[in-house]
Amino acid sequence: MSQQVAVADKIVRHRVGHHWPNAELEFSGAKLGFWIFLCTEILMFGGLFVAYTYFRSLYPETFHEAHKTLSIPLGTLNTGVLILSSFTVVMAIRSAMVNQRKAMLGYLYATLFLAGAFMFVKLAFEWPHKFHMGTLPAAFYTYDGLSHVPKPHIFYGLYFVMTGLHGIHVLIGMGLITWLIIQGHKGVFYKGYFTPLEIVGLYWHFVDLVWIYLFPLFYLAG
Amino acid sequence: MAHHHHSENIHEVDHEPLPTKVYVGVLVGLAFLTFVTVWVAQFDFGILNVPIALAVATMKASLVILYFMNLKYDKGFNAVAFLAGFIFLVVFALPTLWDRETRDALDPDRNVIVHHTRPGYPPQVTGEKPAEPKAEEKAAEPVAAD
Numbered sequence: 001m002s003q004q005v006a007v008a009d010k011i012v013r014h015r016v017g018h019h020w021p022n023a024e025l026e027f028s029g030a031k032l033g034f035w036i037f038l039c040t041e042i043l044m045f046g047g048l049f050v051a052y053t054y055f056r057s058l059y060p061e062t063f064h065e066a067h068k069t070l071s072i073p074l075g076t077l078n079t080g081v082l083i084l085s086s087f088t089v090v091m092a093i094r095s096a097m098v099n100q101r102k103a104m105l106g107y108l109y110a111t112l113f114l115a116g117a118f119m120f121v122k123l124a125f126e127w128p129h130k131f132h133m134g135t136l137p138a139a140f141y142t143y144d145g146l147s148h149v150p151k152p153h154i155f156y157g158l159y160f161v162m163t164g165l166h167g168i169h170v171l172i173g174m175g176l177i178t179w180l181i182i183q184g185h186k187g188v189f190y191k192g193y194f195t196p197l198e199i200v201g202l203y204w205h206f207v208d209l210v211w212i213y214l215f216p217l218f219y220l221a222g
Numbered sequence: 223m224a225h226h227h228h229s230e231n232i233h234e235v236d237h238e239p240l241p242t243k244v245y246v247g248v249l250v251g252l253a254f255l256t257f258v259t260v261w262v263a264q265f266d267f268g269i270l271n272v273p274i275a276l277a278v279a280t281m282k283a284s285l286v287i288l289y290f291m292n293l294k295y296d297k298g299f300n301a302v303a304f305l306a307g308f309i310f311l312v313v314f315a316l317p318t319l320w321d322r323e324t325r326d327a328l329d330p331d332r333n334v335i336v337h338h339t340r341p342g343y344p345p346q347v348t349g350e351k352p353a354e355p356k357a358e359e360k361a362a363e364p365v366a367a368d
Contacts, residue, residue: 015233022232028297035300042307043314050315057322072260079256087249090290097239192234205291212282216275220263 011101012186014193027195034199038206045210048162052217055154065146066155067218069135071126075219078121079211085114086208089201092180096194104189104197108181111204115174122167130156137161159218166214169207176200240289248289255282 020026056063092107134142137157146152180200183189189197259278267274288294293301 013233023235027235031296032300032303035303039303039307039310042304043310046307046311046314050311050318053315054318054322057319072263076256076260080253083249083252083256086252086286086290087245090245091242094239094242094245097237192231192236194235202291205286208290209283209286212279212286213276216259216263216279217272220259221272221275 010187011099011190012188013190014188023193027198030195030199031202034202038202041206045162045165048158048165049213049217052158052162055158059150059154062146062149062152062155065149066135066152067221069133069143069145070159070219071129072219074121074126075215078118079215081114081118081121082208082211085111085118086205088114089204093194093197093201096184096189096197097191099191101184101187101190105181105184108177108184112174112177112181115170115177119167119170119174122163130160162214163218166207166210169210173200173204173207176203240292240295244289248285251285252282255285 014023016023016026020029088107088110092104092111095101095104095107130136133145134140135146135156136142136153137160138153141153141156143152177200180189180197183196255278259275262274262278263271287304293304
């Protein structure tokens with residue numbers, strides 16, 4: 001059932017699916033489908049951003065005081081890490097488009113490393129600190145440093161749900177990038193075919209977009 | 223990409239990538255705007271704090287969408303599909319916040335006040351014509367303790 005023909009330079013040349021008339025339509029069809037998926041992603045995160053806005057308008061002083069417990073240096077570091085990883089993804093795609101497979105793989109490994117670094121900062125530094133302090137959602141909240149403002153646990157509920165859903169997206173992205181690396185080593189991606197790179201790239205930039213808004217809303221704007 | 227070279231080969235695409243310097247420029251721009259938003263956060267602009275932070279974030283988001291996600295040179299319908307999400311979000315957010323801001327308002331049809339004693343909980347309809355609150359009650363607006 002091979003739709004692909006191996007050639008001497010280890011590039012596996014792409015054959016379009018039988019349901020597509022040509023590669024151009026296959027490529028643009030896949031992309032349109034993914035843009036529509038990203039539209040639904042806006043709505044999923046959007047519901048949480050509306051919840052954030054609603055509770056912030058109810059308890060502005062709580063959000064002002066509670067946001068001071070988050071680490072701006074760590075948040076800034078992770079912002080830089082994600083922005084850099086968006087850059088390495090576009091460079092991986094660009095490398096495939098000019099048939100530079102080694103560079104493409106290098107950029108993909110760099111992206112995977114940066115994604116791992118982001119999760120490491122979250123899971124090894126930020127979240128354990130909150131578990132230690134008791135700045136946690138709902139009934140798990142035990143911190144006594146914010147007793148002068150109402151319902152501080154709501155801030156941490158929103159924080160953990162929103163950055164948690166974002167973190168799940170990062171983990172899924174790491175899985176997808178690993179898959180790209182495996183396929184890349186097989187020689188699947190080159191100038192004539194790079195659709196999965198392009199699609200995962202869009203996904204990864206969207207994850208970056210969400211963080212671009214999470215960072216100021218939780219860490220900076222008090 | 224804007225330039226599609228249609229060859230006889232139906233199995234492979236042939237797209238011209240953007241130059242590397244565009245991507246490097248966007249990366250530098252994003253780093254700079256991150257610095258700006260962190261730097262500006264140390265100053266207190268009162269109610270403008272959040273709008274300023276969101277304005278910078280939206281500049282960053284625009285760079286990512288237009289150049290990293292390539293929407294500037296992509297098919298227009300992809301932009302429609304993506305931006306529709308933001309329009310739906312506005313449709314969701316605005317009436318919700320409108321409701322939030324008018325919870326304490328008089329309902330003229332029923333001549334009752336619809337208000338909340340515990341913010342965020344279902345509203346209570348008193349059925350009574352609202353009495354003018356006493357001066358001391360007005361002053362001591364609750365900080366909604368449990």
